[in-house]
Structure formats: C-alpha cells, structure tokens
Amino acid sequence: MTEAQEQKQSRLAALRSALEQGSLRHGHRLINSLHPAEIASLIESLPPARREIVWEFVDPEVEGDVLIELNEEVRAELIGGMDAEELIAATEGMEVDDLADLIGDLPETLNERVLHSMDAQDRERLSAILQFEQDSAGGLMNLDAVTVRADVTLEVVLRYLRMRGELPARTDQLFVVNRNDKYRGALDITRLLTEDPEKTVGEVMDSGVEGIPPETPAREVAKLFEDRDLVSAAVVTSDGRLLGRITIDDVVDVIREEADHSVMSMAGLGEDEDMFAGVLTSARRRAIWLSVNLATAFLAANVVGLFEATIEKVVALAVLMPIVASMGGIAGSQTLVLIIRGIALGQVEQANARWLLIREISVGLLNGIAVASMVGIAAGIWFETWTLGAIIFAALMINLVAAALAGVGVPLILKRLGIDPALAGGVVLTTVTDTVGFASLLGLGTLFLT
Amino acid sequence: MTEAQEQKQSRLAALRSALEQGSLRHGHRLINSLHPAEIASLIESLPPARREIVWEFVDPEVEGDVLIELNEEVRAELIGGMDAEELIAATEGMEVDDLADLIGDLPETLNERVLHSMDAQDRERLSAILQFEQDSAGGLMNLDAVTVRADVTLEVVLRYLRMRGELPARTDQLFVVNRNDKYRGALDITRLLTEDPEKTVGEVMDSGVEGIPPETPAREVAKLFEDRDLVSAAVVTSDGRLLGRITIDDVVDVIREEADHSVMSMAGLGEDEDMFAGVLTSARRRAIWLSVNLATAFLAANVVGLFEATIEKVVALAVLMPIVASMGGIAGSQTLVLIIRGIALGQVEQANARWLLIREISVGLLNGIAVASMVGIAAGIWFETWTLGAIIFAALMINLVAAALAGVGVPLILKRLGIDPALAGGVVLTTVTDTVGFASLLGLGTLFLT
Numbered sequence: 001m002t003e004a005q006e007q008k009q010s011r012l013a014a015l016r017s018a019l020e021q022g023s024l025r026h027g028h029r030l031i032n033s034l035h036p037a038e039i040a041s042l043i044e045s046l047p048p049a050r051r052e053i054v055w056e057f058v059d060p061e062v063e064g065d066v067l068i069e070l071n072e073e074v075r076a077e078l079i080g081g082m083d084a085e086e087l088i089a090a091t092e093g094m095e096v097d098d099l100a101d102l103i104g105d106l107p108e109t110l111n112e113r114v115l116h117s118m119d120a121q122d123r124e125r126l127s128a129i130l131q132f133e134q135d136s137a138g139g140l141m142n143l144d145a146v147t148v149r150a151d152v153t154l155e156v157v158l159r160y161l162r163m164r165g166e167l168p169a170r171t172d173q174l175f176v177v178n179r180n181d182k183y184r185g186a187l188d189i190t191r192l193l194t195e196d197p198e199k200t201v202g203e204v205m206d207s208g209v210e211g212i213p214p215e216t217p218a219r220e221v222a223k224l225f226e227d228r229d230l231v232s233a234a235v236v237t238s239d240g241r242l243l244g245r246i247t248i249d250d251v252v253d254v255i256r257e258e259a260d261h262s263v264m265s266m267a268g269l270g271e272d273e274d275m276f277a278g279v280l281t282s283a284r285r286r287a288i289w290l291s292v293n294l295a296t297a298f299l300a301a302n303v304v305g306l307f308e309a310t311i312e313k314v315v316a317l318a319v320l321m322p323i324v325a326s327m328g329g330i331a332g333s334q335t336l337v338l339i340i341r342g343i344a345l346g347q348v349e350q351a352n353a354r355w356l357l358i359r360e361i362s363v364g365l366l367n368g369i370a371v372a373s374m375v376g377i378a379a380g381i382w383f384e385t386w387t388l389g390a391i392i393f394a395a396l397m398i399n400l401v402a403a404a405l406a407g408v409g410v411p412l413i414l415k416r417l418g419i420d421p422a423l424a425g426g427v428v429l430t431t432v433t434d435t436v437g438f439a440s441l442l443g444l445g446t447l448f449l450t
Numbered sequence: 451m452t453e454a455q456e457q458k459q460s461r462l463a464a465l466r467s468a469l470e471q472g473s474l475r476h477g478h479r480l481i482n483s484l485h486p487a488e489i490a491s492l493i494e495s496l497p498p499a500r501r502e503i504v505w506e507f508v509d510p511e512v513e514g515d516v517l518i519e520l521n522e523e524v525r526a527e528l529i530g531g532m533d534a535e536e537l538i539a540a541t542e543g544m545e546v547d548d549l550a551d552l553i554g555d556l557p558e559t560l561n562e563r564v565l566h567s568m569d570a571q572d573r574e575r576l577s578a579i580l581q582f583e584q585d586s587a588g589g590l591m592n593l594d595a596v597t598v599r600a601d602v603t604l605e606v607v608l609r610y611l612r613m614r615g616e617l618p619a620r621t622d623q624l625f626v627v628n629r630n631d632k633y634r635g636a637l638d639i640t641r642l643l644t645e646d647p648e649k650t651v652g653e654v655m656d657s658g659v660e661g662i663p664p665e666t667p668a669r670e671v672a673k674l675f676e677d678r679d680l681v682s683a684a685v686v687t688s689d690g691r692l693l694g695r696i697t698i699d700d701v702v703d704v705i706r707e708e709a710d711h712s713v714m715s716m717a718g719l720g721e722d723e724d725m726f727a728g729v730l731t732s733a734r735r736r737a738i739w740l741s742v743n744l745a746t747a748f749l750a751a752n753v754v755g756l757f758e759a760t761i762e763k764v765v766a767l768a769v770l771m772p773i774v775a776s777m778g779g780i781a782g783s784q785t786l787v788l789i790i791r792g793i794a795l796g797q798v799e800q801a802n803a804r805w806l807l808i809r810e811i812s813v814g815l816l817n818g819i820a821v822a823s824m825v826g827i828a829a830g831i832w833f834e835t836w837t838l839g840a841i842i843f844a845a846l847m848i849n850l851v852a853a854a855l856a857g858v859g860v861p862l863i864l865k866r867l868g869i870d871p872a873l874a875g876g877v878v879l880t881t882v883t884d885t886v887g888f889a890s891l892l893g894l895g896t897l898f899l900t
Contacts, residue, residue, distance in 0.1 A: 016801050037677035045797035047805055158643065167640040170681060172622055190617040192643065193608065226706065227487035229699035231620060231681055248698050249679035252705065256676065259709030260791070266716070267787040268780075275792050279809060283816040286784055290821050293780045297773040298828070304769045305832075311768050315761050318768035319754045322884060323747040325772065330718075330743045334736055337717040341710070342725050347495035351466050355497050359729060366733040371740050378748070382755075434772060 016046070031057045040069035043078075047276050052081060063090035068098045073274040075105055084110055088117050096122060097142040097250065100129040128243070137221050138214030140254070141235040141244035144168035147177045150184055150202035154192055157201060161192075170247040172231040176205045183211050183234055183242040211236025214243055218254045223346075225251045262344070265423040268292070296427055300325070300434035307442035310450050316383045317445045320392050323375060324441045328399035328433030331367065335360045335407025336429050340421050343411060357408045364404035365397070372396035387448055395441035399433055406432040466496070481507045490519035493528075497726050502531060513540035518548045523724040525555055534560055538567050546572060547592040547700065550579040578693070587671050588664030590704070591685040591694035594618035597627045600634055600652035604642055607651060611642075620697040622681040626655045633661050633684055633692040661686025664693055668704045673796075675701045712794070715873040718742070746877055750775070750884035757892035760900050766833045767895045770842050773825060774891045778849035778883030781817065785810045785857025786879050790871050793861060807858045814854035815847070822846035837898055845891035849883055856882040 015030055031039060031054060039058060043051050043066070055078055058066055067075050067090065079087065087106060091099055091114050103111060103126070115123055125143040132138025146167060148157050157174070161167065176184040185207035195204050211234040212221060224230065225248060235243045260271040268289030273282075304311075304321070311318050339356065342348035348356065372393040380389025410428045411421035465480055481489060481504060489508060493501050493516070505528055508516055517525050517540065529537065537556060541549055541564050553561060553576070565573055575593040582588025596617060598607050607624070611617070617639075626634040635657035645654050661684040662671060674680065675698060685693045710721040718739030723732075754761075754771070761768050789806065792798035798806065822843040830839025860878045861871035 013799075013801070016799075035677050041677075041795060041797060045792070045795075045802065047802070161643045165644050167644060169679070170622070171640055172620070172681070189639065189643065190621055193611045193639065194615050194617060226702055227485050227491075229620070229702075231622070231698065248681065248702075252676055252679075252698075252702065255702065255705055255709070259705070259712070262709075263712055263716075263791065264787060266713075267784045269784055269787060273788060275788055275797065275806065276809070279812040279816060282809075283813045283820075286781070286813065287817050287820055289784065290777065290780060290817055294773070294777060294821060294824070297776045300772045300776070301769050304772060308765045308769065312762065312765045315758045315768075318761050318765075318771070319751050319758065321768070321771065322750045322754065322775065322888070323744070326747045326750070326880070326884070327740065327744060330740060331736070334717045334719055334739065337714060337719060338723060338725055341713065342495075345491065345495075347491060347725065349463075349466075351463070352495065352497070356725065359726070359732075362729040363733045363736065366729060367737050367740055370733075370737055371744060374744070430776070434776070438772070 015042075027054070028057045032059050032062070036062050036065035037069045039066045044071060044074055044274070044276075048077065048278070051078065055081075060086070060089050061093060064092070064094040064098070064102065068094070068102055071272040071274060072105070073272055073277055075102075079105055079107075084113065088114055092117070095142055095144075096125045097129055097140065097244075100126055100139065101134060103130070104134075132214050135218040135254075136214060137212045137216040137218070137235050137246060138243065140218055140221060140246045140250050141214070142168070142247065142250075143244040145234065145242065145245040146171060146174045147181075147242065148174050148187065148201050150176050150178065150205065151200060153198060153200050154195055154204065155197040157187075158192060158197060170232060170249060175234050175242055175245065176201055176207075177242050181242055182240040183236040185209055186234065209234070211240075211242065212246065213238060219258055221246060222251050222254045222258065226255070262340070262422045265420060266426055268423065292427060296431040296434070299431060300438060303435045303438045304442065307438075307446060310442055310446045314388070314445055314449045316379075316385075316388055317442055317449075320375075320379055320388075321438060321441060324392065324395050324399055324437040325434045327371060327375075327396060328403045328437045329430050331364060331400050332403030332407045332429045332433050333426065335364075335404055336411060336421075336425050339408055339411045340425060343415060343421060348412070353408065353412055357405070360404040360408050361401055364400040368397040368400040371400070388445075391444045391448060392441060394444055395437065398440040399437040402436040403429075403433050465492075477504075478507045482509050482512070486512050486515035487519045489516045494521060494524055494724070494726075498527065498728070501528065505531075510536070510539050511543060514542070514544040514548070514552065518544070518552055521722040521724060522555070523722055523727055525552075529555055529557075534563065538564055542567070545592055545594070546575045547579055547590065547694075550576055550589065551584060553580070554584075582664050585668040585704075586664060587662045587666040587668070587685050587696060588693065590668055590671060590696045590700050591664070592618070592697065592700075593694040595684065595692065595695040596621060596624045597631075597692065598624050598637065598651050600626050600628065600655065601650060603648060603650050604645055604654065605647040607637075608642060608647060620682060620699060625684050625692055625695065626651055626657075627692050631692055632690040633686040635659055636684065659684070661690075661692065662696065663688060669708055671696060672701050672704045672708065676705070712790070712872045715870060716876055718873070742877060746881040746884070749881060750888060753885050753888045754892065757888075757896060760892055760896045764838075764895055764899045766829075766835075766838055767892055767899075770825075770829055770838075771888060771891060774842065774845050774849055774887040775884045777821060777825075777846060778853045778887045779880050781814060781850050782853030782857045782879045782883045783876065785814075785854055786861060786871075786875050789858055789861045790875060793865060793871060798862070803858065803862055807855070810854040810858050811851055814850040818847045818850040821850070838895075841894045841898060842891065844894055845887065848890040849887040852886040853879075853883050 015027065034042065043054055046054065051074065067078065087110055091102065103114065106114065118126065128143065129139065129141065171189065173186040173188050175186055178184055185205040186209045187201055187205040191204050212224065214235050214237060230248065232245050232247045234245055237243060257271060264271045264273060339348055375396055376389040376393035379392045380386045406429050411425050414421045414424055465477065484492065493504055496504065501524065517528065537560055541552065553564065556564065568576065578593065579589065579591065621639065623636040623638050625636055628634055635655045636659045637651055637655040641654050662674065664685050664687060680698065682695050682697045684695055687693060707721060714721045714723060789798055825846055826839040826843035829842045830836045856879050861875050864871045864874055
C-alpha cells in the first residue's frame with residue numbers, strides 16, 4: 001500500500017468508529033476525498049442506520065455516481081429517503097448510460113421530471129439506450145462516441161478535435177462512419193499523433209474492427225473485451241448503423257458482477273444481497289433456499305426410513321451414514337464446479353461431454369479405491385467386522401461413481417432446461433449423492449448383515 | 451451474436467468434431483483467424499491428445515501469446531513438447547511483462563538462451579520485472595511507458611511522438627518525469643489533441659494521479675483500477691522513481707483469475723485446474739481434499755458413535771440425522787459466503803463483526819422457528835410421537851444458531867490465522883454443523899427418549 005493509501009485506510013477506520021459512536025468531525029471532507037465507488041463501498045459496509053449519516057455528507061454532484069456503484073438494495077433504500085429535488089439534482093451531470101441504469105430505480109412519478117430536466121439531445125440518447133436490456137451491449141453502451149469520415153485527412157481531424165475541446169473519458173479510438181452513419185471502422189487516436197497528417201482517415205483506420213450488435217448479452221461483450229484486450233468498442237446495428245460505444249470500465253463491472261453471481265448463487269444468494277439488510281428481509285429471502293433444501297433432506301431421510309429395521313439390528317450403519325453421504329457430496333461438487341466453470345467459459349459442450357464423463361468416472365473410481373479402502377479398514381477395525389468394512393467400501397465406490405455422473409450430468413441437463421446450473425446444481429447433486437449413498441450403504445447392509 | 455461470430459462458432463464446432471474424427475482441413479487458416487486468447491480457450495477445451503494437433507497449426511509468431519493465455523498446466527504440457535529453437539522463436543516479439551510470466555515455466559537450460567537472444571535493453575527490463583512477485587504491481591507492469599518532461603510545450607511533445615512513431619498498445623497517458631526519472635504526474639493523450647500546443651506539459655498534466663508502489667498486491671491494484679475506472683497507471687518506487695506502467699488488460703486477467711480462484715477453492719480445486727488433465731494427476735490432487743474431508747466426516751461419525759445405544763432404541767433419530775445436519779450446513783454456508791465476500795471487498799472487519807454476528811443469529815433464529823416447526827410437525831406425524839417432534843425442533847434451532855456463529859466466526863478466525871477462508875471455510879463450517887447437529891439431536895434423544 002502507498003503511504004497515501006495507508007493514511008486513507010486509517011482515516012476510514014477512524015470514520016467507521018466515529019460513526020459507531022455517533023460523533024463525527026471532518027466527515028464531509030474525508031468522505032468527499034473518496035472516489036464514488038469507494039464511497040459506495042463504505043456505505044455498503046455500514047449498518048442501515050449509519051448509511052444515512054454518511055449519505056448526508058456526500059456532495060450533491062457525485063450522488064448520482066455513488067448511487068450507480070451501490071448494490072440495488074442499498075440504492076433503493078437511499079433513493080427512498082431522498083426527495084424529488086435531491087434526486088433530480090443527483091441525476092444532473094451523470095453519463096447517459098449510467099442514468100439509464102438508474103432511472104428504472106426511481107419512483108415512476110419522477111421519471112417524467114428527470115426527462116424534462118434534460119436537454120433534447122440527452123433525452124433522445126437516453127431513450128435510445130432504454131430500448132435495450134440493461135445487461136446487453138445496448139444497455140452497456142454510452143452515446144459519446146466521437147465520429148469522423150474516412151475521406152478527410154488526419155490534419156482535418158486534428159483541427160476538428162482541437163476545436164471540439166475535451167474528449168469523453170476513455171476515448172482511445174474515434175469511429176469512422178460514412179454520410180449515412182454506417183460504421184466503417186475505428187481510428188486509434190495514437191495514430192493521429194504518429195501518422196503523417198496528410199494521410200486520410202481511410203488510409204490509417206482499421207477497418208477490420210467489427211462492431212458489436214446491441215443485443216449481444218453483456219457476458220459475451222465481456223468475453224470479447226477480455227480476449228481481445230479492448231479499451232472501447234463500437235456498438236453497431238445489424239444494418240450497420242453506429243449506435244454508441246462500450247468502454248472497459250463498464251465491462252469490468254460486468255465481469256465483477258458475473259463473478260459475484262456465480263459465488264453467491266451457489267449458496268442460493270442473490271449477487272446483490274446486502275450484508276446489512278433487515279433481519280426480516282434476509283430471513284424471508286433465505287427461507288426459500290432452506291425450504292428447497294429441506295425437501296431434498298426429507299427425501300434423503302425417507303430413504304433412511306426405508307431401512308429402519310436394518311438400522312435397529314446394525315446400529316453401526318447409522319454411524320457410518322454421514323461418511324458415505326459427505327464423501328459423495330464433496331467429490332461430486334468438485335466435478336460440478338469444474339463443469340460449471342467449463343460451461344461458463346464455453347469449453348464444455350455436447351461434443352466433449354462424453355469424454356469428460358469417462359474421465360470423471362475414472363477419477364472417481366481411482367479415488368474411490370483409495371478412500372473407500374481406508375474407510376473400509378477403519379470401519380472394520382472400529383466395529384470388529386470385515387463384512388461391514390466391505391459394505392462401506394462398496395457403498396462408497398458406488399456413491400463416488402454416482403457423484404461423478406451427477407457432477408457432469410446435472411449441470412448439462414440443467415443448462416438444457418434453461419436453469420442456472422450454478423444456482424440449482426448443488427442442491428440436485430447432493431440430493432443424488434445423499435440418496436444413493438444412504439440407499440447403497442443401508443441396502444447392502446440389509447442384504448448381508450440382517 | 452454477430453453473424454461473423456455465429457459463423458465462427460459453427461466453424462469452431464466443425465473444427466472440434468473434425469478433431470474428434472482425426473480429419474482436418476483448413477485447420478491452419480481457421481485457427482489463425484482466432485485471437486491468441488481464443489486459441490488458448492480452444493486448446494484448453496480439448497483432450498490432451500488433440501491439443502498437440504491444434505498447437506501444430508498455430509503460427510510461430512503468436513505461439514508466445516497463446517502460451518501466456520493458457521492455464522499453467524496446459525502451458526507446461528505444450529512447452530514440454532517443444533524443442534529449444536521453437537521455444538526461443540515463440541518468445542520473440544512478446545511483451546516483456548508477458549515474457550516475465552512465461553520465463554519461469556521454461557526449462558532452466560533455456561532461460562540463458564532466451565536472455566541471450568534479447569537485446570540489452572529488453573534484457574535489463576526483463577530482469578527489472580523479475581525482481582517482483584508475479585502477483586504484485588511490479589510483476590504486472592510493463593516497461594513501455596512513454597515519458598515526457600514537465601517543462602516542454604505540447605508542441606514539442608507532439609513533434610517527439612511523431613518522430614518516435616507507433617505508441618505502445620493501450621497508451622492513454624504519457625508519464626511526466628523530472629531529469630532524475632522521478633514521477634511527477636500523468637498527461638492524458640487526449641489533452642495533447644485538444645489543448646493549446648503552446649502550453650507546457652506542466653500546465654496541462656494531472657499531478658494528482660498517484661503512482662502505485664511495485665509491492666502492491668495484484669488484487670489491490672485491481673480494486674484501484676475498478677474503483678477509479680483506470681486504463682493505465684504508473685508504477686512508482688517509494689523514492690518516487692517511475693518504474694513502468696500497468697494496463698487494464700492485465701488487470702482484467704487478475705480480476706478473472708481472482709473470481710475463478712474463489713469459486714474453485716470452495717471445492718478445494720486450484721483455479722488452474724485443467725478439465726482434461728490426466729486421470730492420475732487429477733485423482734491425486736483431489737484425493738488431498740477428499741482426505742481432509744474424510745477426517746471431518748470421521749469426526750461426525752464419531753459423535754454419532756457415542757449414541758449407538760440411543761439409536762438402537764429410537765431408530766427414528768437415525769432417520770432424522772441427515773435433516774438436522776444438512777439444514778445446518780446449508781444455512782451456515784449462506785452466512786459463510788456472505789462474510790467471505792464481505793472480507794474480500796474489505797467491508798467486513800472487527801468493528802462491524804459483532805453487528806453482523808447478531809444479525810446472522812437473528813436471521814438463524816427466525817428461519818429456525820419456521821423450518822424447525824415444519825420439520826418438528828412432520829416428524830411428529832411421521833413417527834407418531836410429539837416428543838420426537840419437539841426434540842428435532844430443538845436440535846434444528848441449536849444447529850441453525852451454531853451455523854450462524856460458525857458462518858461469521860470461522861472466516862474471520864481463518865483470516866486472522868492467515869488461512870484462505872474461501873479454501874478452508876466450508877470444511878470447518880460443515881464440521882461444526884455436522885457435529886453440533888448430531889450431538890444435539892442424539893443428546894436430546896438420549897435425555898428424553900431413553
């Protein structure tokens with residue numbers, strides 16, 4: 001950390017504890033020395049009651065940018081506490097693409113007034129963005145692309161830019177269009193600085209840079225930026241018209257949200273889950289997930305229930321139940337996570353699924369032999385019966401193969417059904433490994449021990 | 451998807467199936483129409499035997515860039531199959547920061563020869579980068595920063611750039627240094643295009659842009675880029691010397707790797723896990739994780755073993771065991787994931803941990819009442835005894851509170867011990883919820899049912 005950063009950290013800590021105690025000096029100065037994303041993160045890390053205090057200190061002109069950086073829940077909470085004038089003031093000076101994201105969260109009655117407070121050009125731009133899904137290329141784009149014609153010289157472009165004044169942030173290229181606004185290619189602005197000014201734009205531009213259609217899903221846009229190391233890219237309609245441009249800062253947010261989504265959804269949480277949301281809200285939301293899991297737990301209990309008579313005779317089986325179930329669950333989720341990631345990266349598809357399945361089953365069998373032998377011997381010694389050792393060996397082998405099958409098959413099937421494998425994969429998988437594990441252990445026990 | 455992309459997808463699918471069948475036409479042209487990152491992704495999605503075939507088709511001049519994009523395992527595999535001449539040819543034309551990442555993976559004997567094949571300046575640059583950890587600002591930086599002095603006019607800078615010719619990729623700013631190479635600030639290149647050329651660099655530059663110290667961990671660099679929407683940033687030593695610059699493309703890779711890491715490590719997998727690695731390699735690696743979990747499963751089984759006599763009398767307890775354990779595990783991992791993410795975002799710390807703990811326990815209690823009542827009633831009806839219903843109700847309540855405690859406490863304690871909570875959190879948590887769940891259910895059963 002730089003000294004300046006360290007200082008900031010310690011000032012932040014001081015601020016947090018001052019907030020805890022309700023006393024607050026220099027709050028305004030400290031908070032407004034932070035970048036909007038940093039203010040947003042600070043607000044998110046505070047209990048709801050403290051958030052209002054910090055929010056009061058935020059300068060009106062950055063309020064809009066902070067709102068955009070907040071997660072949806074906290075944003076809605078703060079917006080709820082603002083009056084119309086404040087909200088309209090906050091939207092002033094925001095980039096149009098950010099405003100498009102925010103406007104859906106404003107009270108209906110305000111939308112009209114916000115639109116009214118904008119100039120005609122911005123209003124038109126905003127409605128152009130609002131046509132598209134928020135998580136598509138069209139929703140991500142900004143309308144501040146600087147365009148030039150192919151037939152002018154660089155000299156003319158240089159003069160035009162100087163006249164025009166300040167360029168939009170993260171302008172690394174100008175977009176070349178013809179007189180009908182059809183996209184022709186991109187001109188890297190560094191070329192303006194290094195190429196002969198007598199040359200025309202057409203001679204210097206890169207016409208091989210394809211535009212992104214506005215309907216492209218945000219995650220595909222992110223992949224394109226990642227794979228091609230882009231800083232900005234043109235959004236172009238199917239009939240070749242340049243609509244706007246996407247910049248890397250918005251793509252980075254997409255990547256981060258996507259990553260959050262996959263971690264959080266594995267635990268049945270939304271990626272916008274507010275750590276400090278009210279107890280009731282959180283409890284209600286998580287209860288849904290618990291109920292889904294409860295159903296699968298009952299299914300597993302039901303399987304055990306079928307073998308009550310066996311357990312009564314051989315209690316050792318009940319003792320070993322958790323081992324068979326949990327090893328199957330662990331092995332299965334390793335395969336599951338690997339396959340879910342492969343699907344997300346576009347590396348797993350029907351063509352190689354069979355190959356993967358054989359591989360995962362082989363891994364399962366190999367580890368099965370190692371783990372199951374250990375458990376079998378341990379159980380044999382513990383309960384002084386080698387039959388029991390052999391039974392748990394067999395049950396574990398069966399469950400580890402089932403785990404490999406489910407680990408590969410479940411996400412592929414869920415995906416085909418249009419269900420997010422990251423969200424539902426774990427529940428379905430453990431249902432399989434629990435029931436197969438209990439059924440094989442207790443079933444074999446019934447056959448050979450009673 | 452654009453038409454061009456769709457075409458590419460279908461060509462890729464054709465290529466994959468051609469590879470499956472061993473026949474391959476137009477392979478060379480198709481493969482080399484892809485970007486290096488796309489070639490890398492294609493190679494990763496193929497079984498090892500097919501990878502060599504694709505690799506043979508890759509143009510020598512992009513081989514280095516493809517190697518860098520591959521995950522470590524696959525990279526090592528391909529490097530192992532290349533001879534010295536090929537490897538040296540592949541390193542030519544690579545960016546120095548990429549080369550620094552690659553060189554550690556080359557055979558020792560080759561390093562010397564690669565260094566020899568470079569010119570003196572590049573060699574010096576390479577060793578400057580190699581001083582730093584790969585996942586620090588110093589390891590991420592490139593040495594192609596273009597520097598200018600504060601006292602010259604923009605006119606002079608413009609002439610210098612034109613003379614210099616092509617600028618390094620993703621040059622959005624020049625860095626201003628004094629005659630001792632001390633960093634003074636940054637000059638956005640768009641300012642060169644829009645400001646009066648008579649002005650000096652000193653008048654136009656932004657001196658408020660702090661440099662990043664080379665020791666800064668990569669994840670903090672990523673946070674800085676995200677929060678401040680940067681495209682590039684200067685790396686500056688503690689005594690103010692400009693070392694190089696970091697560009698957004700490398701930061702995006704850091705963000706992606708970090709995200710991968712948190713998902714994969716929850717399942718005890720490395721983020722570089724190769725989906726198609728040999729069965730033996732994978733089995734060995736995963737066996738470690740299975741063994742760790744086996745130890746905790748035995749611990750849980752041991753707890754059950756203490757109550758054999760009880761289970762023998764009340765077999766219904768064995769039937770209900772999976773429900774108590776799994777509900778505790780699910781509720782606990784929801785809290786765990788939330789807290790781990792909070793820690794990663796820097797939003798959870800000692801100051802607000804107590805607040806969070808109280809909140810999570812409250813959520814646990816509320817959901818406990820809902821879930822435990824349902825289970826209690828269901829169990830009461832199923833086994834026709836309300837005492838059993840009351841016992842599982844109580845056991846679930848106890849376990850859900852334990853889950854909340856462990857969900858908040860475990861990651862904080864692991865972090866303080868210097869252990870990655872994402873890696874070990876899940877195992878420790880389920881150990882807690884399994885043992886507490888079994889102990890409370892069977893303990894209460896012993897007290898009231900026998």
